[in-house]
Amino acid sequence: MENRSESLKTERNEAWRSDLRKNIKAKDRTSLIRAKMNEVDANVRIKSYVEVNSGLTVEQAQQEAARCIDCANPTCINGCPVEINIPKFVKRIEQGEFLEAARVLKETSTLPAVCGRVCPQEKQCEANCFYTQKLKKEPVAIGYLERFAADYERESGQMSVPETATSNNIKIGVIGSGPAGLTFAGEMAKKGYSITVFEALHEIGGVLKYGIPEFRLPNDIVDVEIDNLRKMGVQFETNFVVGKTVSFDDLKEEGYKAFFAGSGAGLPRFMGIPGENYIGIQSSNEYLTRINLMHAAEQDTDTPVVSGKNVMVIGGGNTAMDSVRTAKRLGADRAMIVYRRGMDEMPARKEEIHHAIEEGVEFITLANPIEYFADEKGRVNKVKIQKMELGEPDASGRRRPVAIEGSEYLIEVSTVVVSVGVSPNPLIPDSLPELTTTKWGTIEVNEDTLQSSINTVFAGGDIVRGGATVILAMGDGRRAAQSMDNFLKKNEQ
Amino acid sequence: MYKIIEKTFFSENVVKFEIEAPRIAKARRAGHFVIVKIGKKGERFPLTIAGADRVKGTITLVVQKVGVSSRKLTALNVGDHITDLVGPLGQATHIDNKGTVLACGGGVGVAPLLPIVEAYKKAGNRVVTVIAARNKDLIILEDQIREYSDKLVIMTDDGSYGQKGLITDGMEQIIKDEDIAEAMIIGPAVMMKFASLTTKKHNIPTLASLNTIMVDGTGMCGACRITVAGKTKFVCVDGPEFNAHDVDFDEMLLRLGGYKEIEKEAETDYLKQCE
Ligand SMILES: Cc1cc2nc3c(=O)[nH]c(=O)nc-3n(C[C@H](O)[C@H](O)[C@H](O)COP(=O)(O)OP(=O)(O)OC[C@H]3O[C@@H](n4cnc5c(N)ncnc54)[C@H](O)[C@@H]3O)c2cc1C
Numbered sequence A: 001m002e003n004r005s006e007s008l009k010t011e012r013n014e015a016w017r018s019d020l021r022k023n024i025k026a027k028d029r030t031s032l033i034r035a036k037m038n039e040v041d042a043n044v045r046i047k048s049y050v051e052v053n054s055g056l057t058v059e060q061a062q063q064e065a066a067r068c069i070d071c072a073n074p075t076c077i078n079g080c081p082v083e084i085n086i087p088k089f090v091k092r093i094e095q096g097e098f099l100e101a102a103r104v105l106k107e108t109s110t111l112p113a114v115c116g117r118v119c120p121q122e123k124q125c126e127a128n129c130f131y132t133q134k135l136k137k138e139p140v141a142i143g144y145l146e147r148f149a150a151d152y153e154r155e156s157g158q159m160s161v162p163e164t165a166t167s168n169n170i171k172i173g174v175i176g177s178g179p180a181g182l183t184f185a186g187e188m189a190k191k192g193y194s195i196t197v198f199e200a201l202h203e204i205g206g207v208l209k210y211g212i213p214e215f216r217l218p219n220d221i222v223d224v225e226i227d228n229l230r231k232m233g234v235q236f237e238t239n240f241v242v243g244k245t246v247s248f249d250d251l252k253e254e255g256y257k258a259f260f261a262g263s264g265a266g267l268p269r270f271m272g273i274p275g276e277n278y279i280g281i282q283s284s285n286e287y288l289t290r291i292n293l294m295h296a297a298e299q300d301t302d303t304p305v306v307s308g309k310n311v312m313v314i315g316g317g318n319t320a321m322d323s324v325r326t327a328k329r330l331g332a333d334r335a336m337i338v339y340r341r342g343m344d345e346m347p348a349r350k351e352e353i354h355h356a357i358e359e360g361v362e363f364i365t366l367a368n369p370i371e372y373f374a375d376e377k378g379r380v381n382k383v384k385i386q387k388m389e390l391g392e393p394d395a396s397g398r399r400r401p402v403a404i405e406g407s408e409y410l411i412e413v414s415t416v417v418v419s420v421g422v423s424p425n426p427l428i429p430d431s432l433p434e435l436t437t438t439k440w441g442t443i444e445v446n447e448d449t450l451q452s453s454i455n456t457v458f459a460g461g462d463i464v465r466g467g468a469t470v471i472l473a474m475g476d477g478r479r480a481a482q483s484m485d486n487f488l489k490k491n492e493q
Numbered sequence B: 001m002y003k004i005i006e007k008t009f010f011s012e013n014v015v016k017f018e019i020e021a022p023r024i025a026k027a028r029r030a031g032h033f034v035i036v037k038i039g040k041k042g043e044r045f046p047l048t049i050a051g052a053d054r055v056k057g058t059i060t061l062v063v064q065k066v067g068v069s070s071r072k073l074t075a076l077n078v079g080d081h082i083t084d085l086v087g088p089l090g091q092a093t094h095i096d097n098k099g100t101v102l103a104c105g106g107g108v109g110v111a112p113l114l115p116i117v118e119a120y121k122k123a124g125n126r127v128v129t130v131i132a133a134r135n136k137d138l139i140i141l142e143d144q145i146r147e148y149s150d151k152l153v154i155m156t157d158d159g160s161y162g163q164k165g166l167i168t169d170g171m172e173q174i175i176k177d178e179d180i181a182e183a184m185i186i187g188p189a190v191m192m193k194f195a196s197l198t199t200k201k202h203n204i205p206t207l208a209s210l211n212t213i214m215v216d217g218t219g220m221c222g223a224c225r226i227t228v229a230g231k232t233k234f235v236c237v238d239g240p241e242f243n244a245h246d247v248d249f250d251e252m253l254l255r256l257g258g259y260k261e262i263e264k265e266a267e268t269d270y271l272k273q274c275e
């Protein structure tokens, strides 16, 4: 920690930064208004999968960067799970050195263009910004700026590929190509390891590809990052289920010295209420996979999707928002969210809720489905909803929803998407009986080193945390790379 | 990878492929399946691994033309590559020496039945097999099945081959003469429903290998879910085999129909394009 604050201080005192600080008075900086993200109009965007946010212009970005007062004690960094040097990259933007800004981001974040788009900044860096904390004003738009710098670099065609150390020929296997696996792969490649990423699906990217829709995170952006990893020498094997296609023992025989499991929390949960297996009721994973991974909405693909005129999505997280907004785009007249708590308790990013409202999504809060009904062909046509009220706070600190007896009523539906959470993928634990797991089925690891009960297996991301976030998965990938490197070096001696 | 090494027509609509997939050939056991995708825009669909040659590094798949994807696959020839092939998936069949086992296969269900019949035989069981189809042309793998069966009964709906009658008629005949310790049934959902009722009547422990709609095949989507003994199960990871008497076949039949109309339309379009 000492080291970090020392180096932050030294960097802050570099001439370019102190000069920049002197250019504009702090008071003038704080009277600037926060930039508004440019976006495609709601009525236009729901007719296609165009990305909703179109980014900041150069002027907007520099102006927004000028709001940052380059604090001596930058609290924003404490809110960032990977501790991006926020003032440094923001000041590079103010200075007009956008490629430099991108370089700063990449010192700590492997996928800045992704994080700029999907991180819950309002709960992380921006929540800890001096503006939010002390001035009670809107925070510096750190997320928008992160996206700006990363996009600028990508579009400039001058994307820098991180340098890699000379190869040490030590083979490491990565299980899963979500943000945890990709980050781990990049960090280890930099250190000179030979990395192969195994992915069960036919596409690389994990949730970034099959879950988060194009209108929020275009696939191209993820692909550029994957290409960069390829340029760094990372190998990818798709259609490869570790534990099924080959066992760990086989991989060890093939020379793999250690593994990182980033296999995610891919298993959809259902509620177990009557009628839940009727036709037209699907998990958000199925619904989104059909659209995002299999491109079911495009005319010339073979995968079908059922999405009717009355679509009800159960849940209040990002996955629920992605599903309901997808339903709108597939032509639903009525796209509804049913959530058992209130608007304020929804775990989704604020921006997504805001966008969903703009797009005409109906929110039915303090409500819970308790039974489904179907026509003679088994197609769901009605849902029985029970009203809820908020009771005492539960273990998570959120007020527990309590059912109101006798409040049931019916809503007509043609499609239901169940988005009530995911469970850890059991493939890896099942194929490694010696691996210690928690009662929730997540892999148990040492909190600092991310090493599991098998000393050559490290793990991170959703398979350790349960359904969490992209940035936490990335942070785990980085940390695991560092500690696996330490571990392997120590073992060599 | 995934190069087609051999292609054999069992009938106009049923094709056997040998495909290069050394890792899968090595890892697979009876009961496992693969997910196949043809072309960049193809859909993912499951096929049971009918056999494998570890030395050659190939697996055998038997495909019946029933929709767009199976037609696209059967249109491929020796030397062509399958775009995506992943496996082996699912839980392998638990094979023991039980004494006498009854193996029942309907239609293309005979293809996934073959490795199981083989494994039963190699585990020392007396294997009695019934295979059934609508007519003579749809009876497949007769010789291969016969090789591992102590007794083989063939049934056709129209009597064009073997005996005339349904699979359940053949099963009743055998159950009368033999002391069956366990039964395995694979085939179209309706057939499995009635075959399962038949063994239930005689109190014979029975496994059914289910072929539901799937997307990923790794437990990620729930498209393959069914109800077994009142609980929701995912066929791709919990199955594909379940205690047949606990399976809600009526629900499974409904769910299989979920995409029927869209699929029929797509098939008609595809056939038009092919003309
Ligand atoms: C629809 C949706 C929207 C979301 N929106 C946001 C958001 O806005 N912001 C945010 O921060 N987070 C969001 N999340 C959560 C975030 O995506 C996850 O926390 C994150 O992707 C976890 O990363 P991961 O690398 O641990 O796993 P994943 O991204 O789940 O990747 C795991 C990969 O491992 C593969 N795999 C599993 N087992 C094996 C095996 N045995 N062999 C080979 N491969 C295997 C899987 O196929 C998968 O591709 C969202 C999630 C969803 C589903």
Ligand code: SF4
Pocket (backbone or CB within 6 Å): A067, A068, A069, A070, A071, A074, A075, A076, A077, A086, A087, A090, A128, A129, A130, A131, A140, A142
């Ligand atoms: S806390 Fe806010 S104002 Fe201070 S350095 Fe960080 S982003 Fe800039």
Ligand code: FES
Pocket (backbone or CB within 6 Å): B213, B214, B215, B216, B217, B218, B219, B220, B221, B222, B223, B224, B225, B234, B235, B236, B237
């Ligand atoms: S096919 Fe997706 S969970 Fe079984």
